Amino acid sequence: MDGRGAESGDALSIQVANEQSSLAIDVLQLKAAVCSVLEDSVYQTAAISIAVVDDPTIHQLNRKYLEHDYPTDILSFLLDASDTHLEGELVASADTAVTNAAEYGWPATDELLLYLIHGALHLIGYRDKSAQECAAMVAAEKVHLKKLGISLPNDQSRWLSTGIQGEAPVS
Numbered sequence: 001m002d003g004r005g006a007e008s009g010d011a012l013s014i015q016v017a018n019e020q021s022s023l024a025i026d027v028l029q030l031k032a033a034v035c036s037v038l039e040d041s042v043y044q045t046a047a048i049s050i051a052v053v054d055d056p057t058i059h060q061l062n063r064k065y066l067e068h069d070y071p072t073d074i075l076s077f078l079l080d081a082s083d084t085h086l087e088g089e090l091v092a093s094a095d096t097a098v099t100n101a102a103e104y105g106w107p108a109t110d111e112l113l114l115y116l117i118h119g120a121l122h123l124i125g126y127r128d129k130s131a132q133e134c135a136a137m138v139a140a141e142k143v144h145l146k147k148l149g150i151s152l153p154n155d156q157s158r159w160l161s162t163g164i165q166g167e168a169p170v171s
Contacts, residue, residue, distance in 0.1 A: 011045040012038060020054040023094040023108050029148070033113045034090070036144045037120035043086040048123070050116065055095035071096060074115040076122040090119040106153035110145075117144045 014031045030050055038046050053061075055071040062068045062075060073096045080087040092115045094108070101108035121140050122128075128137045138159045145152065 013047045014050065015048075016050045016052070018052050019057065020052055020094040022054060022098050023052075023112065025052055025094070025112070026109065029109070029113065030116055033116045033144065033148060034120045036147050037117055037124060037140075038086070040140075040144075041086070041124040042084070043081075043124065044084040046086040046088075048087070048120070049089045051089070051091045052094050052112070053091055055093055058091060058093040058096070061091055073097070073100065074119040076119040078123055086123060088123040090116055090123070092116055092119065100158075101153075104153040104155045104158055106151075110150050110153075113148065113150060114141060114145065117141050 012035060014034055016025075016027045016030055018025055018027075030052070034048055034050065038048075058073075058075065059069075059071040062070065062072045065075065065077075071093055073093055075091040077089040077091075078086075079089065092112055094112060097112040097115060098108045101111035104111070118137070118141060121137060121144075126137050126140060127133045142152065142159075
């Protein structure tokens with residue numbers, strides 16, 4: 001899976017919409033992050049949409065779909081899954097990535113990739129409600145960041161708690 005998209009006849013279609021102006025994004029890198037996760041899954045085909053938005057937009061979506069009245073970093077929506085095919089949507093906040101990256105001491109683009117990896121992990125079945133689930137999620141996040149050549153931030157305290165804020169509603 002190389003993330004080029006359905007237009008090239010690949011088994012993996014990843015579409016990206018950039019609906020924010022806080023952060024310059026690298027579409028190929030965003031696709032590579034999601035591809036990395038999907039390549040380690042049972043799914044042979046997938047159609048994933050990624051939307052990079054601002055905090056007001058993700059706040060509105062978080063309130064509408066999860067009844068959480070605050071902006072968040074990533075929302076994952078599993079639309080359909082069979083034994084070999086997956087369809088889903090990832091919505092990530094560039095504003096939150098910029099804010100959190102400054103706190104953790106690494107580039108906002110890397111923070112955004114972390115959100116997409118986290119969200120994609122939810123799509124393929126990872127959960128993060130228990131300590132054991134969180135540990136597995138964190139380990140997988142670190143593996144995929146490393147596969148992308150991303151160095152972990154100096155401040156890794158984020159991985160000492162429950163990980164990323166976003167949840168994956170399952171339809």
